Amino acid sequence: MSDAPVSTPAPKPGILTIAPYVGGKSKIEGVSEPIKLSSNENPLGCSEQARKAYFDAVERLHIYPEGRASKLREAVADKFGLEPDRLIFGNGSDEIFALLNQCFLEPGDVMVTGQYGFLAYRISAKANQAEILYAPEPELRVDVDAILDLVDERTKIVYISNPSNPTGSWNSGEEIRRLHAGLPERVLLVIDEAYAEYVTEPDWETALPLAREATNLVVTRTFSKIHGLAGLRIGFGYAPRDVADAVDRIRLPFNNSIPAQEAGVAALSDDAHQQRSRELVREWRPRLTQAIRGMGFEVYPSAGNFVLVRFPDEARSARDADAFLHSRGLIVRPVGGYGLTDCLRITVGTPEQNAVLLDALQAFADQ
Ligand SMILES: Cc1ncc(COP(=O)(O)O)c(C=O)c1O
Numbered sequence: 408m409s410d411a412p413v414s415t416p417a418p419k420p421g422i423l424t425i426a427p428y429v430g431g432k433s434k435i436e437g438v439s440e441p442i443k444l445s446s447n448e449n450p451l452g453c454s455e456q457a458r459k460a461y462f463d464a465v466e467r468l469h470i471y472p473e474g475r476a477s478k479l480r481e482a483v484a485d486k487f488g489l490e491p492d493r494l495i496f497g498n499g500s501d502e503i504f505a506l507l508n509q510c511f512l513e514p515g516d517v518m519v520t521g522q523y524g525f526l527a528y529r530i531s532a533k534a535n536q537a538e539i540l541y542a543p544e545p546e547l548r549v550d551v552d553a554i555l556d557l558v559d560e561r562t563k564i565v566y567i568s569n570p571s572n573p574t575g576s577w578n579s580g581e582e583i584r585r586l587h588a589g590l591p592e593r594v595l596l597v598i599d600e601a602y603a604e605y606v607t608e609p610d611w612e613t614a615l616p617l618a619r620e621a622t623n624l625v626v627t628r629t630f631s632k633i634h635g636l637a638g639l640r641i642g643f644g645y646a647p648r649d650v651a652d653a654v655d656r657i658r659l660p661f662n663n664s665i666p667a668q669e670a671g672v673a674a675l676s677d678d679a680h681q682q683r684s685r686e687l688v689r690e691w692r693p694r695l696t697q698a699i700r701g702m703g704f705e706v707y708p709s710a711g712n713f714v715l716v717r718f719p720d721e722a723r724s725a726r727d728a729d730a731f732l733h734s735r736g737l738i739v740r741p742v743g744g745y746g747l748t749d750c751l752r753i754t755v756g757t758p759e760q761n762a763v764l765l766d767a768l769q770a771f772a773d774q
Pocket residue numbers: 446447498499500501502525568570571572599601628629630631637640641642
């Protein structure tokens with residue numbers, strides 16, 4: 408036997424400092440059907456047409472998908488009026504962030520995002536040994552000047568979501584144009600519009616038209632929210648051709664499955680399902696906001712399919728509220744991972760789910 412020291416394979420520096428992403432809980436011990444309002448999913452499920460397309464795809468499970476997702480590509484390009492060759496498809500938009508980070512970040516480069524920027528941007532940035540700088544969001548919304556203040560020659564990518572998760576805040580079209588105009592052209596700006604379809608605020612604008620003319624702007628969208636296809640993992644990005652081309656060289660060859668591509672195409676054409684999903688949020692987001700404020704808790708203005716609720720009273724803390732809701736079969740999302748330890752994020756559910764939630768929160772408030 409050799410006396411040589413045992414050495415095991417070591418991950419790259421920094422990997423083991425990454426906190427694994429923890430998704431919203433989906434189970435409560437002893438409760439067969441909890442009400443899950445923790446992951447901003449679509450409580451109406453997906454389009455019937457998408458389900459049918461998914462089932463029909465079962466006949467083709469033994470063959471590889473078409474690598475460029477051409478049918479889905481054409482459908483997305485058609486729907487949004489975009490050039491098909493500027494689209495990037497990912498296994499969820501999360502994969503697009505990972506691919507962009509892998510393409511553009513080297514060790515020592517800097518990625519800038521907001522203080523409450525979505526966690527997924529950070530994980531792959533760290534995996535590429537980049538440094539992450541967080542711009543303060545004192546009002547729980549992205550502050551364009553605070554982001555621009557952090558940008559220097561080391562900055563390679565800037566990420567924001569609009570609307571933002573977990574805060575629900577949004578930035579106006581004017582703010583987005585100012586952010587883009589303030590960045591050097593060599594810095595890639597990624598605007599994550601996962602919740603775009605739920606926005607009703609008149610000053611919000613999609614950044615897709617701005618991206619059309621830009622050489623350093625990527626806009627991402629997802630099928631996980633309005634289309635109710637979170638389980639199938641489909642997201643896309645609209646990018647400058649050079650960026651799309653770079654990503655295409657490193658993505659896995661078949662990163663969207665056949666059932667996902669087929670269901671995605673069907674979902675896109677089901678306007679009635681999208682309309683119902685939007686209407687549910689348009690009706691219930693203000694109702695939840697008003698009702699929860701009426702109970703004495705703070706609710707931040709939201710443009711997404713969720714609300715962020717603050718429990719300022721230590722005697723009735725977010726942790727207590729979470730435990731109480733749990734005991735009533737409701738799962739919501741603690742957001743301590745973002746430093747918002749006194750808040751819970753609650754997805755807009757069906758009218759029945761929302762009624763159960765409001766009853767439970769009222770009982771908690773009355774304790
Ligand atoms: C801001 C934001 N971007 C992206 C995603 C993830 O999207 P996908 O399911 O397409 O990976 C989420 C999911 O919660 C999100 O909140």
